[in-house]
Amino acid sequence: EVQLVESGGGLVQPGGSLRLSCAASGFMFSSYVMNWVRQAPGKGLEWVSYITSSSHIIDYADSVRGRFTISRENAKNSLYLQMNSLRHEDTAVYYCARSIPGRGGLDFWGPGTKVTVSS
Amino acid sequence: EIVLTQSPGTLSLSPGERATLSCRASQSVSGSFLTWYQQKPDQAPRLLIYGTSTRATGIPDRFTGSGSGTDFTLTISRLEPEDFAVYYCQHYGSSPRFTFGQGTRLEIK
Numbered sequence: 001e002v003q004l005v006e007s008g009g010g011l012v013q014p015g016g017s018l019r020l021s022c023a024a025s026g027f028m029f030s031s032y033v034m035n036w037v038r039q040a041p042g043k044g045l046e047w048v049s050y051i052t053s054s055s056h057i058i059d060y061a062d063s064v065r066g067r068f069t070i071s072r073e074n075a076k077n078s079l080y081l082q083m084n085s086l087r088h089e090d091t092a093v094y095y096c097a098r099s100i101p102g103r104g105g106l107d108f109w110g111p112g113t114k115v116t117v118s119s
Numbered sequence: 120e121i122v123l124t125q126s127p128g129t130l131s132l133s134p135g136e137r138a139t140l141s142c143r144a145s146q147s148v149s150g151s152f153l154t155w156y157q158q159k160p161d162q163a164p165r166l167l168i169y170g171t172s173t174r175a176t177g178i179p180d181r182f183t184g185s186g187s188g189t190d191f192t193l194t195i196s197r198l199e200p201e202d203f204a205v206y207y208c209q210h211y212g213s214s215p216r217f218t219f220g221q222g223t224r225l226e227i228k
Contacts, residue, residue, distance in 0.1 A: 035217070037164075045156075045164065045207055047217035059216050095163055104211025105154035105169035112163055 002026040002108045004096050009113030016086050016117070022079040022096030022110055030074035033099035035106060036081050038092035038115075048094070049081065064090075086117045121145055123208055125220035131228040138195040140223045142208030147188045152211035155184055155193045158222075159204045167206075168193065195225075203227050 008020040020036070036048040049070040050059040058070055069082040079096050093114050097106035122145040132138055142153070150171035156164040166175040168184035171191060181196040195202055208220040 037217070044222045045158075045209075045219040047215060047219065050216050061215055100166075100169055103154075103169050104152035104217075105166060105209065106156075106164075106217075107166045107169075107175065109163035109165075 002098070004098065004108055004110035006094060006096050006110045006113035009094065009115045011116045011118065012086055013119050014087060014117055017082070017084045018086065018115060020081040020083065020094055020096075020113055020115070022081075024077045024079065024096075024098075027098075029072075029077040032101070034072060034079045035097045035099060036070060036079075037095045037097050037106070037109075038090075039095070039112075040089070040092045043092075046092075050099075051079070083115070086115075088117050091115060091117045120214065121148060121210055121212055121218050123210055123218055123220035125206075125208060125223045127223060128221075129224045129226060131226050132198055133228045134198050134200055136198050138193075138198055138202070138225055140193040140195075140206050140225070142186075142191040142193070142220050144189045144191070144210065148210050148212070150187050150191070153184075153186070153191050154209045154211070156207045156209065157202075157204045158207065164207065198225075200227075 003025045005023045035050050051070045067085045071080045093112040095112045096110045098108045100107045124143045126141045153171045155168040158164045172184045183194045205222045205224050207222050210218045
């Protein structure tokens with residue numbers, strides 16, 4: 001069974017940093033593109049970042065580029081999101097999600113981890 | 120940048136009725152990369168349809184995706200109580216890589 005479990009969320013002050021993790025199991029993690037997607041309270045879904053299986057291609061939404069860094073450790077079946085210079089508008093539930101190979105959709109999602117940026 | 124506009128914003132229907140949800144793209148997109156999700160309160164999104172019309176594993180056949188170019192539709196043929204949720208369309212492209220519609224809330228009338 002495919003499982004994705006995020007961790008690392010919490011309360012942080014504006015300008016602070018946080019590192020999110022996503023533990024994957026039940027599939028060959030090293031073969032899949034992975035993503036972070038977020039959802040602000042009461043709002044819709046916003047894609048945040050993308051990383052290919054070998055980390056050769058990395059991409060970010062304009063709203064986080066230069067502040068967030070995605071990475072992965074295939075040996076540990078883990079995905080990460082380092083978030084720096086956090087802003088109030090980064091407050092959201094952050095989901096890690098697996099890409100469907102060659103199809104551009106996201107087939108498995110974790111339950112999410114909540115990040116609150118507030119003083 | 121492609122913008123996806125979903126309509127209506129809220130759809131009020133009764134169990135057993137047919138639901139038609141629209142997703143319109145600001146420019147023509149490849150149907151191969153058009154996806155639909157369902158999200159219930161306090162849950163992660165769930166993949167319903169990818170490639171415009173392919174149902175994901177375990178999705179009942181009352182869910183049908185269709186469309187091409189700029190106009191895509193998710194149809195739920197006979198609403199079950201568990202179908203009342205928020206639905207999002209999504210496109211995979213180049214910049215940004217993933218674009219989501221703003222969602223359609225399907226509520227019980």
